[in-house]
Amino acid sequence: MDISLQINGKSERLSVEPGVTLLDALRERLDVTGPKKGCDRGQCGACTVHVGGRPVLACLTLAATVREPVTTVEGLASGDDLHPVQQAFVDQDALQCGFCTSGQIMSAVAAVEQDVPDVREFMSGNLCRCSAYPNIVAAVDQVRGADASV
Amino acid sequence: MTARLDSPLKVTGRARYGSDHNPPGMVFGYVVLSTVAHGEVTAMDVTAVRDAPGVLAVYTPFESLELHTPHNPIMGATWVPLQDTDVAYRGQPIGFVVAETFEQARDAASLVEVSYRERTPLTSLEDGLAAAEDAPPSMDGSPHTVTVLASGVESIEDALAASPVVVEATYTTAPQNHAAMEPHSAVAVWESGTLTVYSGNQGSDLQAASLAQALAEPLSAVHAVNPFVGGAFGGKGATSVPAFLAAAAARDLGRPVKAALTREQVFTATGTRAATVQRLALGAEKDGTLVALRHDSWSSTPMSRAFIEQTSHSTSREWYTTPNMVISQKMVPLNIPPTTFMRAPGEAPGSFALESAIDELAVELGMDPIELRRRNSSLAPPGKDLQWSSKHLDECFGIGAERFGWSQRSEGGRVDGDWLVGLGTATAMFPALRFPASVRVTLNADDTAEVATSGADPGTGLLSVLSLIGADSLDIAPERVTPRLGDSALPSGGMSGGSTATASAGSAIMVAAPEVIDELLTLAAAPGAPFEGAEVSYADGRVLATDGRSLTFGEVLRAVDRSSIAAVGSSAPGEEMSKHSFSSFGAQFCEVRVHRWTREVRVSRMLGVFDAGRIINEQPARSQLMGGMIWGVSAALHEGMEIEADGRLANGDFASYLIPVNADIPDVDVQFVQYPDTLHNPVGARGVGEIGIVGVAAAIANAVFNATGTRVRNIPIAIEDLLDE
Known part of the structure; x- marks a missing residue:
C-alpha cells in the first residue's frame, strides 16, 4: 500500500506491505537508521521515536497507521547544535556502546518535556546493557537543572 | 579528561553500526533455528519457502553454502553453520532464507518444514555432575587439578582436618547471555572479488581472517569494517553466524545481503556463560590465617566442549595466601547453546563462590570480613615465586570502608521501617593481560x-x-x-x-x-x-x-x-612475564535492603575502589567500571537462562530474561587508587573492562546475609530463597 510519512520535517512517500513496522520502514526503506532494532517486540526501547510529539516504540507501530509527524534522534539537533538532551548525554557520559542511545535520548526528551516526577521509573522502558543508567539520570537532571535555572 | 570522542555521532544517530548499512541492491537473510536439542536433521522441506513471495534462495545442510571452520589464536575454532545435519542444542542455526525484503525473508523462513531423528538431550548440569569429565588445561596451560601442599602435608583433606576452623559449602551460578543491545548482524557486499563486511565484532582483523578462512578466499579479499559495535562483552569475539551466512550468500547471489539475528535467536545462536557448581572448603587458624583452601568447580559446556568457564583457576589459584591449596575444574557436556568468554569469564562466577565462602569464614571466626581478607592477602599466587608487580588492595579496602561507612555495620544488620538493611563486601581481582x-x-x-x-x-x-x-x-x-x-x-x-x-x-x-x-x-x-x-x-x-x-x-x-x-x-607481552605476577585489584561494597514481608531485595548503595594501574581517561573508565558493577547486580539478583529439560530456553527474550532497568540501579560510587604499573606495560594501565563485575554478586549475597541472617549460595538470588521455611 502507498503511504506518506512526515519524518523529521520531510515528507516521504513509499509503498509498503501492511505488516511493515514503522521501524523497518525507517531503517530499511528510508535509511533513517538512528532508531535501532534491539528486540523487535517492544521490550528494549532502542527503537523509541516520537510520533505527534509522544514517545512510541517504532517496532510495535505499523508504518501504515502513522498519521502524525515522526521525529527520530536524527531530527533533534538543529544543524551542528546538539539538542540540550543530546549535549547532556555527551557531558555526563550517558552512553558506552551507543546502541540504545537513540531510544534513550528520545525517552529522555519526553521525560524533560513532561517534567516527570520519577526519572528512573520513566526511563525504565529503555534497556542499557552497558548499564549507563546513573549517567542517563544525571543527563536528564542536567537538562532539567538548566531549565530550572533559566 | 576527554569526553568520549564518538559520543557526538552516537547521540545524533549518525554512528552507523553493522546493520545500519544499506548498500544498493541489498537483500535480506533470515536464520532458521533447530526446534529440538539433540538429534539429526533428516529432511527439510523448503518447497513452500521457494514459492513464497520475494524468496531468492534457501540454504540448508542439504543445499548448503560451503564454509570451512576457521581458527584463530585467541578464539580457537569457530563453528560455521549448515555444514552437517547434527543438532547439538535447541536453537542451533540450520537454515538461511534470503528474500528481497526483510518481511519476505522472515515470513518465508516460517514455512520451512524440518524433520528430525531426535535423541534424548542432556540439559541439566546437576544431573550431569556424576558424568563430569576433567577439563582440558586452562588458558595458561595449568592442568585441571592444581595441588600446592606444605612440606609434610599429605593431602588437602589432612590440611583441612587439622584446621581449627573449617567452612564448607557449595555454590551455584546460573548460565547467562551477554545480551548486548545490538543483536549479531552483518551486511556483506562483494565488489570486484572483494568482500566488505559490516558486522559488530571485537576485532576487525581477526574477523576478516576468520571470514577469509571460512570462505576459502585470500585475506586480501576480505575487508571487515566495524568502527561502532553495539556492545560485545565477549559475545562478539568470534565471527557470528549472520556474518558467515551473509558473506557466503552474497557471494553466491551476487547481491549485498543483510542478516540479523532476532533477540530470541541471540540467546541460542551466539554464545553464553556456562552454569557452574562450586564446592569450597576453607580451613583457618582461630586468628583467621588460612591454612587450607579447596575449590572444586564444575561448569556446563556444549557438546563440542569448546569453551570451559574456569572458576577455581581464575580465583582461588591466586587470590589468597595459603600453604595448602587444591583447585580442580571439571566440565559437564550438555545439549545447550555454545559457551564462550563473557565479561570476567571464570572470575565473575568464581568470585561469587570464593568471596561468599570468605564471608562465611569471617562469620564463623567472629571476625570483620575486611580484616580477614587483609590477614590473608597474597604477595604472590600460592606456590609461585613471582610477586604481584603492584598491589594496593589494602588501600582500596581502607578508602572504601571509610567512604562507605563500614564501621557503622553491625552484626545482624539494621532495620529501617519494613526494610532489613545489610552491608557486604568482597575482593575483586582480574588478571592484567595484553595481546600483541x-x-x-x-x-x-x-x-x-x-x-x-x-x-x-x-x-x-x-x-x-x-x-x-x-x-x-x-x-x-x-x-x-x-x-x-x-x-x-x-x-x-x-x-x-x-x-x-x-x-x-x-x-x-x-x-x-x-x-x-x-x-x-x-x-x-x-x-x-x-x-x-x-x-x-x-x-x-x-x-x-x-x-x-x-x-x-x-x-x-x-x-x-x-x-x-x-x-x-x-x-x-615479553620478559616481564618472567619477573612478576600481574593483576588488578578492587574492593567492592554494597548495601541491600530486603523487605521484611515480601523479601524483595533492592541494592541501595554501591561503591567500588579499584587499583587498576594508570587510568587514561577517567570519565569513561568510571563508566565502564560502573557498568561492570551493575552487571554484578544483574548476576546477583536478575539474570539467568532457564533451560528446560527438552533444551528449550524458557526465558529467551528481554521480557523474561531479566537485566536491570534504570529503576533497579542506585547511584554507584567508583573510586581509583592510581599506581601506574609500568612493570606490566609502558602505559602503566591494567584495564578496567572486567574487574567491575568481579566480587559484586558475593558482596550482595554477603549483604543479604548481614540483613537477614539467610545465606544464599545460588545466584540469581530469588525472593523464594529468602522466605522462611
Whole structure:
C-alpha cells in the first residue's frame, strides 16, 4: 500500500506491505537508521521515536497507521547544535556502546518535556546493557537543572 | 579528561553500526533455528519457502553454502553453520532464507518444514555432575587439578582436618547471555572479488581472517569494517553466524545481503556463560590465617566442549595466601547453546563462590570480613615465586570502608521501617593481560596526527584512549590527533577483550610515536631540509635546533614536500612475564535492603575502589567500571537462562530474561587508587573492562546475609530463597 510519512520535517512517500513496522520502514526503506532494532517486540526501547510529539516504540507501530509527524534522534539537533538532551548525554557520559542511545535520548526528551516526577521509573522502558543508567539520570537532571535555572 | 570522542555521532544517530548499512541492491537473510536439542536433521522441506513471495534462495545442510571452520589464536575454532545435519542444542542455526525484503525473508523462513531423528538431550548440569569429565588445561596451560601442599602435608583433606576452623559449602551460578543491545548482524557486499563486511565484532582483523578462512578466499579479499559495535562483552569475539551466512550468500547471489539475528535467536545462536557448581572448603587458624583452601568447580559446556568457564583457576589459584591449596575444574557436556568468554569469564562466577565462602569464614571466626581478607592477602599466587608487580588492595579496602561507612555495620544488620538493611563486601581481582598489537602513527603536513589500529571500541572508550596516548606520545594536544579503529585494513590491533586494549594498543603507540619522531628529525636535518646538518630534537610538536630555531612538524613536512610520514609500532607481552605476577585489584561494597514481608531485595548503595594501574581517561573508565558493577547486580539478583529439560530456553527474550532497568540501579560510587604499573606495560594501565563485575554478586549475597541472617549460595538470588521455611 502507498503511504506518506512526515519524518523529521520531510515528507516521504513509499509503498509498503501492511505488516511493515514503522521501524523497518525507517531503517530499511528510508535509511533513517538512528532508531535501532534491539528486540523487535517492544521490550528494549532502542527503537523509541516520537510520533505527534509522544514517545512510541517504532517496532510495535505499523508504518501504515502513522498519521502524525515522526521525529527520530536524527531530527533533534538543529544543524551542528546538539539538542540540550543530546549535549547532556555527551557531558555526563550517558552512553558506552551507543546502541540504545537513540531510544534513550528520545525517552529522555519526553521525560524533560513532561517534567516527570520519577526519572528512573520513566526511563525504565529503555534497556542499557552497558548499564549507563546513573549517567542517563544525571543527563536528564542536567537538562532539567538548566531549565530550572533559566 | 576527554569526553568520549564518538559520543557526538552516537547521540545524533549518525554512528552507523553493522546493520545500519544499506548498500544498493541489498537483500535480506533470515536464520532458521533447530526446534529440538539433540538429534539429526533428516529432511527439510523448503518447497513452500521457494514459492513464497520475494524468496531468492534457501540454504540448508542439504543445499548448503560451503564454509570451512576457521581458527584463530585467541578464539580457537569457530563453528560455521549448515555444514552437517547434527543438532547439538535447541536453537542451533540450520537454515538461511534470503528474500528481497526483510518481511519476505522472515515470513518465508516460517514455512520451512524440518524433520528430525531426535535423541534424548542432556540439559541439566546437576544431573550431569556424576558424568563430569576433567577439563582440558586452562588458558595458561595449568592442568585441571592444581595441588600446592606444605612440606609434610599429605593431602588437602589432612590440611583441612587439622584446621581449627573449617567452612564448607557449595555454590551455584546460573548460565547467562551477554545480551548486548545490538543483536549479531552483518551486511556483506562483494565488489570486484572483494568482500566488505559490516558486522559488530571485537576485532576487525581477526574477523576478516576468520571470514577469509571460512570462505576459502585470500585475506586480501576480505575487508571487515566495524568502527561502532553495539556492545560485545565477549559475545562478539568470534565471527557470528549472520556474518558467515551473509558473506557466503552474497557471494553466491551476487547481491549485498543483510542478516540479523532476532533477540530470541541471540540467546541460542551466539554464545553464553556456562552454569557452574562450586564446592569450597576453607580451613583457618582461630586468628583467621588460612591454612587450607579447596575449590572444586564444575561448569556446563556444549557438546563440542569448546569453551570451559574456569572458576577455581581464575580465583582461588591466586587470590589468597595459603600453604595448602587444591583447585580442580571439571566440565559437564550438555545439549545447550555454545559457551564462550563473557565479561570476567571464570572470575565473575568464581568470585561469587570464593568471596561468599570468605564471608562465611569471617562469620564463623567472629571476625570483620575486611580484616580477614587483609590477614590473608597474597604477595604472590600460592606456590609461585613471582610477586604481584603492584598491589594496593589494602588501600582500596581502607578508602572504601571509610567512604562507605563500614564501621557503622553491625552484626545482624539494621532495620529501617519494613526494610532489613545489610552491608557486604568482597575482593575483586582480574588478571592484567595484553595481546600483541600494532598501531600506525602518522604525522600530517597540516600539523595533525593520526593513530590507527584495527581493534574495536564496543563502548569501552578505546577511540578516546588512542587519541590521548597518541597525543601524550607526540607531545601535542589531543584535539590534533585523529584516532581510527574498527577496520581490518589498519594495522592489526587484535581483540578488544580480556581488559587488554588500552595496554596493548597503548604500548604499541609508545613504540610507533618515537619511530615517527625519529624519521621526522632525520628528514628535518637532511640535505636541503630546513635544519640541514643541525643537531635537532623534538618537543611540543616542534622540531628544535640548538641555535634556537624551531618549526612545527607540519612546517617541516611542508618544507620537504611530504604530505605525511608514518610508522607502525608493535608490542606484545615479553620478559616481564618472567619477573612478576600481574593483576588488578578492587574492593567492592554494597548495601541491600530486603523487605521484611515480601523479601524483595533492592541494592541501595554501591561503591567500588579499584587499583587498576594508570587510568587514561577517567570519565569513561568510571563508566565502564560502573557498568561492570551493575552487571554484578544483574548476576546477583536478575539474570539467568532457564533451560528446560527438552533444551528449550524458557526465558529467551528481554521480557523474561531479566537485566536491570534504570529503576533497579542506585547511584554507584567508583573510586581509583592510581599506581601506574609500568612493570606490566609502558602505559602503566591494567584495564578496567572486567574487574567491575568481579566480587559484586558475593558482596550482595554477603549483604543479604548481614540483613537477614539467610545465606544464599545460588545466584540469581530469588525472593523464594529468602522466605522462611
